[in-house]
Amino acid sequence: xxxxxxxxxxxxxxxxxxxxxxxxxxxxxxREVMVWNRTPGKAGDLxxxxxxxxxxxxxxIGAGGLTVVCLLDDASVRETLAPAAPKLAGATLxxxxxxxxxxxxxxxxxxxxHGARLLAGGIMAVPPTIGTEGAxxxxxxxxxxxxxxAPVLAPLGRPHWVGEDPGFAALYDMAALSGMYGMSxxxxxxxxxxxxxxxxxxxxxxxxxxxxxxxxxxxxxxxxGVHEAVPDEFNPAxxxxxxxxxxxxxxxxxxxxxxxxxxxxxxxxxxxxxx
Ligand SMILES: NC(=O)c1ccc[n+]([C@@H]2O[C@H](COP(=O)([O-])OP(=O)(O)OC[C@H]3O[C@@H](n4cnc5c(N)ncnc54)[C@H](OP(=O)(O)O)[C@@H]3O)[C@@H](O)[C@H]2O)c1
Numbered sequence: 196x197x198x199x200x201x202x203x204x205x206x207x208x209x210x211x212x213x214x215x216x217x218x219x220x221x222x223x224x225x226r227e228v229m230v231w232n233r234t235p236g237k238a239g240d241l242x243x244x245x246x247x248x249x250x251x252x253x254x255x256i257g258a259g260g261l262t263v264v265c266l267l268d269d270a271s272v273r274e275t276l277a278p279a280a281p282k283l284a285g286a287t288l289x290x291x292x293x294x295x296x297x298x299x300x301x302x303x304x305x306x307x308x309h310g311a312r313l314l315a316g317g318i319m320a321v322p323p324t325i326g327t328e329g330a331x332x333x334x335x336x337x338x339x340x341x342x343x344x345a346p347v348l349a350p351l352g353r354p355h356w357v358g359e360d361p362g363f364a365a366l367y368d369m370a371a372l373s374g375m376y377g378m379s380x381x382x383x384x385x386x387x388x389x390x391x392x393x394x395x396x397x398x399x400x401x402x403x404x405x406x407x408x409x410x411x412x413x414x415x416x417x418x419x420g421v422h423e424a425v426p427d428e429f430n431p432a433x434x435x436x437x438x439x440x441x442x443x444x445x446x447x448x449x450x451x452x453x454x455x456x457x458x459x460x461x462x463x464x465x466x467x468x469x470x
Contacts, residue, residue, distance in 0.1 A: 226350070
């Protein structure tokens, strides 16, 4: 028998940078918050603001509401939950720990075997932006669970459900991060290139790179599948030549040239698709 989620009560396992931000936003929103962290001594200011500190994971999970888990990785989640396994029946967990698709699916199965339900999550925010307008959190798992949990979790960031498959929050999270790290790697490469040729890195960053990336951002996410079609105005031959120029400039400057490798393959694929 499943317990109803008591919307006002929520436990947070993990008081790292993100867990603390989550607990803080929930307190700010007036939730009744219980916290637990492996290493003691991190709950002081949260307790001063009204949180209760659990002496064990089982106590936090047994407190009666949702349990938000935000630990380093999947291994730490498993290590933390295993001793509490006998107390999991009827619990509802929301795992906001980053991980893989398979890990989310396997955790769901493991929890199900212990009579607990999981809403898997992916945080699209950093600690200082938790609870702010731009923050959103991906969730996947049973829709009825999401519908009941979303109002409780809303103070963390806009709840966005991405499907019944528990692995999809991780899937979209990792894919979105890949896009972000790709941009970040590109920016880092750009600065390396300018520095290697003796350019003014600060001025380049402020006056060229930043406004250029802002101008181009809407074009970086194509509105068609790259393998299906290319928009009329997109000229892959010109783009491929442009990329070769960047690689040549990088080679001359002694900056890494492997960065654009996957783009090169993708542009060649597009070129042959429209021939
Ligand atoms: N920070 C961000 O910008 C950000 C953004 C999006 C998503 N996330 C995700 O949020 C999660 C937490 O990130 P964070 O920034 O809070 O990391 P963090 O500051 O390094 O905190 C890690 C937390 O995990 C706990 N932990 C580590 N190993 C453990 C174990 N074996 N057993 C029990 N607890 C363990 C730590 O407890 P101790 O205090 O005892 O070490 C701490 O509470 C990660 O999955 C991260 O990918 C973070």
